[in-house]
Amino acid sequence: MNSNLRSPHLGRSLRYLSSSIQNTGFRLHADDLPAEAIIFSMIQPTGKFHLGNYLGATRIWKDMCSLKKADQQLFFGVADLHAITVPKPNPKEFYRYRREAIASILASGIDPSKSSVFYQSSLPEHSQLYWLLCNFSPLGSLNRMAQWKSKANIQEVLDDQEKIANVNLGLFAYPVLQAADILLYKATHVPVGDDQSPHLELTRTIATRFNKMYKTKYFPIPKTLLAPTQKILSLTNPAKKMSKSDPDQIGVLYLNDSPELISKKIKRAITDFTSDHMYYDEENRPGVSNLITIISGIQRKSIQEVEKDIEHFKNFKDFKNYVTEIIIEELKEPRLEFEKLINEPQYLDSVIEEGRVKAHEVVSKNISEIMEIMGYS
Incomplete structure (x- = not known):
C-alpha cells in the first residue's frame, strides 16, 4: 500500500x-x-x-x-x-x-x-x-x-x-x-x-x-x-448533509449525473471571498472545506495531503475545474454501469x-x- x-x-x-x-x-x-x-x-x-x-x-x-x-x-x-x-x-x-x-x-x-x-x-x-x-x-x-x-x-x-x-x-x-x-x-x-x-x-x-x-x-x-x-455536505448549503430530499437539487451530486451536469453543479457550489488560498477550515470556510472533503474521499488522501496538492490554486475557477475533473473521472464507470443495469x-x-x-x-x-x-x- x-x-x-x-x-x-x-x-x-x-x-x-x-x-x-x-x-x-x-x-x-x-x-x-x-x-x-x-x-x-x-x-x-x-x-x-x-x-x-x-x-x-x-x-x-x-x-x-x-x-x-x-x-x-x-x-x-x-x-x-x-x-x-x-x-x-x-x-x-x-x-x-x-x-x-x-x-x-x-x-x-x-x-x-x-x-x-x-x-x-x-x-x-x-x-x-x-x-x-x-x-x-x-x-x-x-x-x-x-x-x-x-x-x-x-x-x-x-x-x-x-x-x-x-x-x-x-x-x-x-x-x-x-x-x-x-x-x-x-x-x-x-x-x-x-x-x-x-x-x-x-x-x-x-x-x-x-x-x-x-x-x-x-x-x-x-x-x-x-x-x-x-x-459530504450540500454544495449549495454546506450547513447540512447532501441529501436526495434536498429541494435544491443543484447541491446534490448523483452517481449517474452527466459530466456536463457535474460541471454545472460544481460551478454553482458555495465558496467564499478568499480565492487566493485554498485550505480546509470547517467553521469559517464550510463550502471550500466540503469540496476538499470530496477530493479527500475520492482520492483516499488525508485533508493535509489534499491541501498540499491544491496550494497552487489562486482562484476558484481553476480550483473548481480541478474538483470537477476528479469527480467526473471517479463517477464515470459507476454512471455507465448504472445506466446499463437499470435497463436489465x-x-x-x-x-x-x-x-x-x-x-x-x-x-x-x-x-x-x-x-x-x-x-x-
Missing part, C-alpha cells in the same frame, strides 16, 4: 483492536479483517445514490468484495423496511427507488458472486427477530437516539409535545430493527457512518443483555467500522433472488437457534 494514501493520524489502514470501534484507513489490507469475519451493512432505498452514499458506504463494500477471503461472509442489503418509517405513499415510486438502490449498489462495484445483495423485506426473519429483541431494548436508550428526533423535526425531547405525540412507533423504535438486522447474521463487523455509531452501541447493549439473560455467547459483539471520510430488469431480479437465497440459508438457521435458546423450540 502506498503510504501517501494513509491518514497520518490513523497509521495502519485498519487495526484489529479489542475495542468496539475500529477506525479504518482510506484503503483496506487483505489481512485487516479476521479470516472468518461476518460483515453486514445496509443502505436505505432513496433511489439513485448520491456522492455521500458512495463515499460513505458502498465504496468500502466494494473494497471488502475485492479482498474477501474464503471463509468471510458479506451481506449488503437495501433497508426497505426502515424506509417506511418516513411515509412512502406512492407505491410505484417506492418500487422504483428500491430497484435503483440495487442497481446503484452493483454499479458501485459490489460483486454479487462474493456477497449477498438483497432486499431486507424479502426475509421475514428480520421482522421476527426485531420483535424478540424489542423485549431487550431499553426505552431510555431509544429516547436518547438523535435520528428519530431529527426526522420528526424535534430539537429537544420536551420541546413540542404535539410533535412527539405524532411520532410513529416505527420511527422511534427502528434502531431495534437495525440491531435485529445485524444480530440476525451474527455479524462481527459493521461499516457505518459516524451518525450511526449510537445505533451500534444499542446493538451491542441488546446483544449483551440477551447473552447474559440466557447465559450464552450466542451473539458476537459487533464492531463498528468507521471510515475517515467525513460526511431480469439481471437485477436474478441478483436479488440469488442474494436472498444465500442470506436465507444463514438467517433461517440462526433464527431457529435463537428461538430454541429462548424456549420456543
Whole structure:
C-alpha cells in the first residue's frame, strides 16, 4: 500500500483492536479483517445514490468484495423496511427507488458472486427477530437516539409535545430493527457512518443483555467500522448533509449525473471571498472545506495531503475545474454501469433472488437457534 494514501493520524489502514470501534484507513489490507469475519451493512432505498452514499458506504463494500477471503461472509442489503418509517405513499415510486438502490449498489462495484445483495423485506426473519429483541431494548436508550428526533423535526425531547405525540412507533423504535438486522447474521463487523455509531452501541447493549439473560455467547459483539471520510455536505448549503430530499437539487451530486451536469453543479457550489488560498477550515470556510472533503474521499488522501496538492490554486475557477475533473473521472464507470443495469430488469431480479437465497440459508438457521435458546423450540 502506498503510504501517501494513509491518514497520518490513523497509521495502519485498519487495526484489529479489542475495542468496539475500529477506525479504518482510506484503503483496506487483505489481512485487516479476521479470516472468518461476518460483515453486514445496509443502505436505505432513496433511489439513485448520491456522492455521500458512495463515499460513505458502498465504496468500502466494494473494497471488502475485492479482498474477501474464503471463509468471510458479506451481506449488503437495501433497508426497505426502515424506509417506511418516513411515509412512502406512492407505491410505484417506492418500487422504483428500491430497484435503483440495487442497481446503484452493483454499479458501485459490489460483486454479487462474493456477497449477498438483497432486499431486507424479502426475509421475514428480520421482522421476527426485531420483535424478540424489542423485549431487550431499553426505552431510555431509544429516547436518547438523535435520528428519530431529527426526522420528526424535534430539537429537544420536551420541546413540542404535539410533535412527539405524532411520532410513529416505527420511527422511534427502528434502531431495534437495525440491531435485529445485524444480530440476525451474527455479524462481527459493521461499516457505518459516524451518525450511526449510537445505533451500534444499542446493538451491542441488546446483544449483551440477551447473552447474559440466557447465559450464552450466542451473539458476537459487533464492531463498528468507521471510515475517515467525513460526511459530504450540500454544495449549495454546506450547513447540512447532501441529501436526495434536498429541494435544491443543484447541491446534490448523483452517481449517474452527466459530466456536463457535474460541471454545472460544481460551478454553482458555495465558496467564499478568499480565492487566493485554498485550505480546509470547517467553521469559517464550510463550502471550500466540503469540496476538499470530496477530493479527500475520492482520492483516499488525508485533508493535509489534499491541501498540499491544491496550494497552487489562486482562484476558484481553476480550483473548481480541478474538483470537477476528479469527480467526473471517479463517477464515470459507476454512471455507465448504472445506466446499463437499470435497463436489465431480469439481471437485477436474478441478483436479488440469488442474494436472498444465500442470506436465507444463514438467517433461517440462526433464527431457529435463537428461538430454541429462548424456549420456543
